[in-house]
Structure formats: C-alpha cells, structure tokens
Amino acid sequence: MDLKNILDYQKVDGELFNLENELASDPNKLKCVSLNQTAKESQIRSNQLEEQAGIILREMSELNKNIEISRKNGEQLLGVNLEKLSKEDLDEKLSVKDKVSQNLALLDKRLTKLAENINNVLGEFNKTIKKYNVAKEEYQKFKASYDKKVDEIQPKMDDLKKQLAILEKKVETKLMQAYLSKRKDKIFPVFVKLDGNTCGRCRMELSASAINKLKEEKILQCEHCRRIIYFD
Numbered sequence: 001m002d003l004k005n006i007l008d009y010q011k012v013d014g015e016l017f018n019l020e021n022e023l024a025s026d027p028n029k030l031k032c033v034s035l036n037q038t039a040k041e042s043q044i045r046s047n048q049l050e051e052q053a054g055i056i057l058r059e060m061s062e063l064n065k066n067i068e069i070s071r072k073n074g075e076q077l078l079g080v081n082l083e084k085l086s087k088e089d090l091d092e093k094l095s096v097k098d099k100v101s102q103n104l105a106l107l108d109k110r111l112t113k114l115a116e117n118i119n120n121v122l123g124e125f126n127k128t129i130k131k132y133n134v135a136k137e138e139y140q141k142f143k144a145s146y147d148k149k150v151d152e153i154q155p156k157m158d159d160l161k162k163q164l165a166i167l168e169k170k171v172e173t174k175l176m177q178a179y180l181s182k183r184k185d186k187i188f189p190v191f192v193k194l195d196g197n198t199c200g201r202c203r204m205e206l207s208a209s210a211i212n213k214l215k216e217e218k219i220l221q222c223e224h225c226r227r228i229i230y231f232d
C-alpha cells in the first residue's frame with residue numbers, strides 16, 4: 001500500500017482545513033451570530049409586549065365604560081327631590097349612593113393601576129425596539145467585516161480545492177473514502193504517524209500485537225482518537 005499520495009493530499013487539505021477553521025472562528029462572524037440572536041429575542045419580546053399592551057388597553061376601555069355607568073347611577077340618585085322622600089326611603093337612597101361612590105373609587109383606583117401598567121409595558125416596548133434596532137445595525141457592521149474576510153479567503157480555498165481534485169485522482173479509492181469520511185467529521189489530520197509505540201496524535205499506547213498488525217498492514221485505526229495510524 002502506497003501512502004505517499006494520500007499524505008500529499010492531506011498536506012494540501014491541511015491548508016484548507018486551517019482556512020475553514022479561520023472562517024468558522026472569525027470573531028466578526030461569532031459576533032454576527034450573537035447579534036442575530038439578540039435581534040430575534042428582542043423581536044419575540046416586543047411582540048409579547050404589544051400583546052400585553054392590547055390586553056391592558058381593552059381592560060381600560062371596559063373599566064371606563066363601567067365608571068361612566070356608575071357615575072350616571074350616582075347622578076340619577078341625586079336627581080330626585082330628596083325633601084319629598086320619607087326618612088326610610090331617604091336612608092336607603094343615601095346608602096345606595098355611598099355604595100356607588102365606593103364602587104366608583106375602586107374603579108378609579110383600578111384604572112390608575114392599569115395606567116401605570118400600560119406605561120411600564122410601553123416603556124419596555126420602546127427599550128426592546130431600540131435594542132432590536134441597535135443589534136440590527138451592529139450586525140450589518142460585523143457582517144461587512146466578515147464578508148470582507150470571506151472575499152479574501154475564498155479564492156485561496158477554491159484554489160486548494162482545485163489542487164485537491166487533482167491529487168485525489170492519484171489516491172487509492174479505499175483510502176480516499178476512509179479519509180473523506182473522517183474529514184467530514186472534522187477529524188484532522190486523518191493520517192498520523194506511529195510515534196514509538198504510541199498514536200502520533202493522541203499518544204495512546206498500542207499493544208505489541210497492534211503494532212505487529214500495523215507493521216503488517218501499514219495502517220491501523222486508533223481506538224482512542226479514531227485517526228488512522230500509519231507506519232513507514
């Protein structure tokens with residue numbers, strides 16, 4: 001088994017792997033991901049607040065209707081000529097009037113509380129919208145920086161991919177398949193040299209029989225890091 005070609009391939013692929021990592025861990029990109037998340041959360045929160053505001057406004061409108069009815073009741077009670085009433089009727093009317101006044105005071109209190117609530121909700125709504133807008137604006141800035149980096153790196157990556165396509169043709173199909181399936185799982189390097197009696201990557205010690213097998217077959221999968229150990 002000739003490993004030279006797959007090792008040549010891996011060398012070029014290593015450059016591609018590094019560029020891929022550079023893009024994936026780019027601070028501007030990571031910032032974009034986080035800002036996008038902030039924008040999404042702000043949007044959800046502002047929708048919730050809008051809904052809350054709607055509920056409070058409906059309750060306030062109901063309450064205003066009740067207050068209006070209570071006021072009218074109170075006015076009607078006082079509209080009759082009180083002097084003509086018997087003492088019992090007068091006492092009853094005054095007692096009802098007290099109740100109406102008490103009720104009105106409660107409704108007013110509730111209305112004040114709701115007005116406070118709606119102010120709080122609208123205050124938070126405005127803050128949330130502001131947060132959303134800031135996140136969107138910042139996102140554009142970081143995105144532009146990231147795009148610039150992609151424009152810079154992409155041609156290099158394309159060039160490496162072209163080189164790999166050529167090198168791939170020289171590699172035994174079986175080796176290539178084993179390589180690519182590991183590479184897909186972001187294992188790199190895939191092929192590592194036996195170092196003394198340990199895996200050249202994870203330093204796991206190989207048993208004497210494993211070493212014998214490796215010397216015979218030239219390659220052996222590391223049980224620990226899943227890389228392919230080679231011997232030459």
Ligand SMILES: [Zn+2]
Binds near residue numbers: 227
């Ligand atoms: Zn290993």
